[in-house]
Amino acid sequence: MANFINVSGLTYCGKEAQEIFSKDIYDIDLRQYGITFMDGVKGKMKMYTGEIGDAWQLYTCPFTPAGAASLAEAFIEPAAIKVNQENCYDTFWNTFLVDQTEISLRGGIPQTFADWYFAKLRKKMSQEYQEIFWKGDTGYTGTSKTYLKAVDGIEKQFAGNSGVTKVSGATITVDNAIAQVEAVIMKGLEVAGNAEVDTEGYKIFMNHQDVRLLEVALGKVCCPNKESIFSNYARENGRIYVMGYEVIPTMQSKNTIIFGPARNLVLGYDTFDSHIEYKLIDMRDTTGDNMFRVLAISNIAVGIILPELFVVSKP
Numbered sequence: 001m002a003n004f005i006n007v008s009g010l011t012y013c014g015k016e017a018q019e020i021f022s023k024d025i026y027d028i029d030l031r032q033y034g035i036t037f038m039d040g041v042k043g044k045m046k047m048y049t050g051e052i053g054d055a056w057q058l059y060t061c062p063f064t065p066a067g068a069a070s071l072a073e074a075f076i077e078p079a080a081i082k083v084n085q086e087n088c089y090d091t092f093w094n095t096f097l098v099d100q101t102e103i104s105l106r107g108g109i110p111q112t113f114a115d116w117y118f119a120k121l122r123k124k125m126s127q128e129y130q131e132i133f134w135k136g137d138t139g140y141t142g143t144s145k146t147y148l149k150a151v152d153g154i155e156k157q158f159a160g161n162s163g164v165t166k167v168s169g170a171t172i173t174v175d176n177a178i179a180q181v182e183a184v185i186m187k188g189l190e191v192a193g194n195a196e197v198d199t200e201g202y203k204i205f206m207n208h209q210d211v212r213l214l215e216v217a218l219g220k221v222c223c224p225n226k227e228s229i230f231s232n233y234a235r236e237n238g239r240i241y242v243m244g245y246e247v248i249p250t251m252q253s254k255n256t257i258i259f260g261p262a263r264n265l266v267l268g269y270d271t272f273d274s275h276i277e278y279k280l281i282d283m284r285d286t287t288g289d290n291m292f293r294v295l296a297i298s299n300i301a302v303g304i305i306l307p308e309l310f311v312v313s314k315p
Contacts, residue, residue: 079300081132
């Protein structure tokens with residue numbers, strides 16, 4: 001081991017941990033999709049929603065207030081989640097030294113092992129956090145992904161709600177991807193029309209791999225001028241649209257298509273919870289083992305407002 005590299009332990013708690021958690025939570029893809037974020041969720045809470053409705057009304061002398069704020073009979077409840085790991089330094093040491101040597105040669109300051117490891121771990125934590133949001137407590141095979149048992153995710157809440165419009169789909173392939181997406185959109189427009197709801201802000205949510213298949217299918221669509229824009233399909237700044245609605249790649253299950261208002265999907269959390277913390281503990285000073293332990297504690301809550309506005313397709 002190189003003596004010039006600091007291998008001391010790392011602990012973030014209190015305000016430091018809150019700042020790390022806040023940065024990570026606001027950087028995840030869910031925020032970019034237009035999904036509603038709800039901070040300060042410490043226990044079971046009723047969710048509210050509102051929008052600007054009719055502005056003008058017939059003049060009368062007294063003040064006659066009107067508004068569109070409404071109470072949705074939906075609740076959100078947080079669950080505490082944690083990371084407990086124990087690893088051998090030898091597993092990561094060579095990669096760590098290569099990375100730090102490169103930083104040094106470029107004139108930078110080498111990281112501590114703890115900082116280096118947490119930077120990589122937080123990316124993995126962010127990915128799994130989003131997977132819990134979508135697939136929490138869904139059925140899974142084998143012994144992997146037991147973290148999905150943390151909370152009821154979006155998919156399970158849709159499956160258990162009789163108000164959601166469910167469409168019988170098929171395994172998504174290049175040959176049927178476009179047709180399946182269009183079928184869900186058309187059904188969604190019908191549902192929104194019956195509810196007299198504007199579909200502005202509606203999104204198409206699909207698994208990352210299924211979106212790749214859709215992109216291949218759209219790439220095969222050809223038009224006379226050989227451009228990549230044709231009738232109901234468009235590509236803009238790396239984003240794809242079908243019938244004017246943006247297709248969002250997510251961590252949800254494969255072969256599942258969700259269409260509805262993104263803002264009605266809610267991710268709850270509590271950045272001020274004193275339990276949020278991140279720790280790396282060097283076991284060489286205690287047990288003598290060439291090991292380190294990682295502890296992280298966080299929280300997550302998942303909710304849906306007016307699920308009857310959504311259409312879900314799956315085999």
